[in-house]
Amino acid sequence: MIDKSRNKKAKRKIWIESTLVFFVAISPFIYKIYDYLPENPEATISFLGMTIDNNGFPDVSFYVWFLLSKFIPLYLLIFWFLTSKNWWYHIILIPIAMYAFQLFEVIFDADDNIDTENIWWLLPICMVVIPFVYFIRIKLYDRYVHGIDLEAMEAELHSLKQKRLKQQNAEVKKTDLPKVEYRSLSEWLNEELSTQKLAQRFKKIKKGLKAIAFFKF
Template sequence: MPVKTRFNKLAKKRIIIESFVAFLIILSPFVFKSHEYLPEDENIESIKILWFEMGQNGFGSIEGHGWFIMGKLVPLYLLVIWFFTCKHWWYHIILLPILMYAFQLFELFFTPAELNAITDSQNLMWLLPVCVVVIPFVYFIRLKLYDKHVHGIDLEAMDEELNIIKAKEELRREREKLEQLKKTLEKKM
């Protein structure tokens, strides 16, 4: 396949993906406001939306429940888009708010309705193991970049220099051994 044809296919694919991502971002305010189309009547216990049934789930109305869901879902999907499109070294730290919103939605859907008053209360304990892994990982990346670009310390160059010094030291020792051997041979002759 010619290079130009392959490049054109990759360019078209990238344009389609980036257009779809832009469309999702543009759509986010409308997705968030979709809760306004749910019934506000407190007497309506549940409604059927597409393939699932939505109830009040401990909120005053279905509309209140929808507002709470959209308040978690929209930031979650925007953060996921940001995570997958971010080209900065620190993008792993975006996992923390992503997981926070994901756990809040998980709590909302899998907590009994009478316990929903305490939704968003236990997230920290679920996030702690992730924080223990992600934060040091990002911090060490930051340290390496800071040392290299701010202090001018290039660890790879330092390792290379140390290897060169070690090699020179080995050669010096070998030369000394050869000199000693040469002296002992001259004395014997």
């Protein structure tokens, strides 16, 4: 069963990677599609049930060329982001967002100006991605250049805190126990035969004798 599941995973991985390689390999040919489109300003084309016109450009060929100049880098960057194993691969999200916003602006914006204000849409993404990548860079630099392992330091600090808590709990338990005083025989005799103890006992005996004599008479 384990071998079958491994074989399925391996086949699926090979199939996905082969698909990615195929689209990367044909990207130059996809980009050259605009050469085969009509340059007539009034011409339109149908693709997957959609009608594409010039959308404000001189002709359909010009419009498709502009779209493909954004779309081809976009999906290549997405493939790079999905397959990259470098520590800084999150920074690829910034150019991905840039091309995505540019495509959105060209297709859906009614303004005649293009590639103008979409740079401002990237600021929130940059404010999140750049500090995140810089933080990873600092951790790696401290670990492999300065030899500072932050995770090991955190684990050590955690263990020290646990030891300190155990010591505090032990001290609290010790203070809660009743104190038992141990005395030697000599100390007990000294205390019992002290003048104060003897005087107290003689007083009790005297009071007892007086009470007996008063009762007889």
